[in-house]
Amino acid sequence: MKHLTILVPDVQTANSTIACIVGAYQVFTGANDYRVRQGKRPLFKIETAGVAPEAAFINGLLTIRPQVDLASLDKTDLVLVPSLNPAFEQAVKGNIQLVDWLTRQYKNGAEIASMCTGAFMVAATGLLAKRNCSIHWNAADHFRSLYPEVHLKTEQVITDEQGIYTNGGGYSFLNLLLYLVEKYYDRETAIYCSKIFQIDIDRQVQSSFTIFTGQKTHGDELVKEAQLYLEANFRDKVSVAALSKRFSAGRRNFDRRFVKATGNTPLEYLQRVKIESAKKALETTRKTIQEVMYEVGYADVKAFREVFRKITGLSPLDYKNKYNKEAAGKV
Structure with missing residues (x-):
């Protein structure tokens, strides 16, 4: 059985962070359940992992207690990084540990998928340098200022390059989850999840959602x-x-x-x-x-x-x- 890790950051989080964590857990659990009903073994052992005993979201309204302490998790196959605060500046406190752990896991053969502004954390590892990356159009200018060496593709919903996946903003992370389900399970399972969770399948672009305001914080x-x-x-x-x-x-x-x-x-x-x-x-x-x-x-x-x-x-x-x-x- 493969291992799927859903990261639970405890700093620089956003309201959408918890949606990504819960949504990812639900979709992959649904894919496993569908597989079991076909008489097969679940494909993934799914676990949430973090560096703190619990992480608070939405001004303390909700908390998540990771199932696994990151320090005890030596090997995984697929890591999902949820969205973060779009005002992300650098990896700090607990997120430094998450970044270091992500780097080690990728070098050990794990694949990494970032949801929306989770790309900030993946970029902080240096793994996205000179690679394609998608992110919410509203965070693109800030992302470019921090990571100019990354090839940003804001028109795309999903990028897939050398075991690193990224996706556009908002709830388009659901499209990334379907993409990963199809890649790891099969097309039939992805279609099932699309129908049961009512997510459009095969959405490729996010261009029609972009609001162009023009980058003016450059100083020139x-x-x-x-x-x-x-x-x-x-x-x-x-x-x-x-x-x-x-x-x-x-x-x-x-x-x-x-x-x-x-x-x-x-x-x-x-x-x-x-x-x-x-x-x-x-x-x-x-x-x-x-x-x-x-x-x-x-x-x-x-x-x-x-x-x-x-x-x-x-x-x-x-x-x-x-x-x-x-x-x-x-x-």
């Missing part, structure tokens, strides 16, 4: 001024050459600084600002796709649709139908 005042200018004038025709000239910077140097500060090229940033405005119009008004397109500064329907789909993962019409029930179907 020239870039910040350029961002504010783009956000105020995105409906007009703005060329990157004219933008760099406006802020008295050479084009190549301007592009380099902009990418370093925001994670986007100036053109990508402008596109994201336009599409964010378009999304809000599609969500809250009865304007047609073409009306919205012209309003945000596009004149070509094909180009607008391509950029919209690239950023959100949906066509403008599909997005409208998903988020604006009143206007659904009005093209």
Whole structure:
């Protein structure tokens, strides 16, 4: 029988930490139960593990007592790391022990899966350096500032690379759990868990959930001024050459600084600002796709649709139908 460890951190936790722990325990227990009903042995021995006798969550409203002390757990096969406080700064106190233990287990052959902002803890081990990683879009800028060597893929729900799994934000950790059930058990068991827990299976992207606000905590005042200018004038025709000239910077140097500060090229940033405005119009008004397109500064329907789909993962019409029930179907 394989061993599954669900970590129970006791510092830098969030309200969602407990949801990840309980959800993971429930889904994998359900997968084991389904396997038993088929006349097979459970695949995993499932245990929660921590460094403290108990961990308090939601201002002490709930507590969890780990079943196993981490120091006594020498070998495991799969480790699930729950979400943490998105203001995570570094591994501290008990989390240092968790990070050290994670590193040892991975070197000993265990696989590691982080749920949402649990990626902060996995990144603190150094194991994610130069590897792909997904995380909640709202924590992406802070994550990049701490771990610039990690290849962040915020559009993806799940990444799977060399025995390390990560996933996007919120309750998309449930999609990661189904992915792991299919990988360790089989497709049939994953479908069963999908149905019994009513979780959409095979969800691949989280782009349509992203709210673009623009990273402005980078400290580069020239870039910040350029961002504010783009956000105020995105409906007009703005060329990157004219933008760099406006802020008295050479084009190549301007592009380099902009990418370093925001994670986007100036053109990508402008596109994201336009599409964010378009999304809000599609969500809250009865304007047609073409009306919205012209309003945000596009004149070509094909180009607008391509950029919209690239950023959100949906066509403008599909997005409208998903988020604006009143206007659904009005093209």
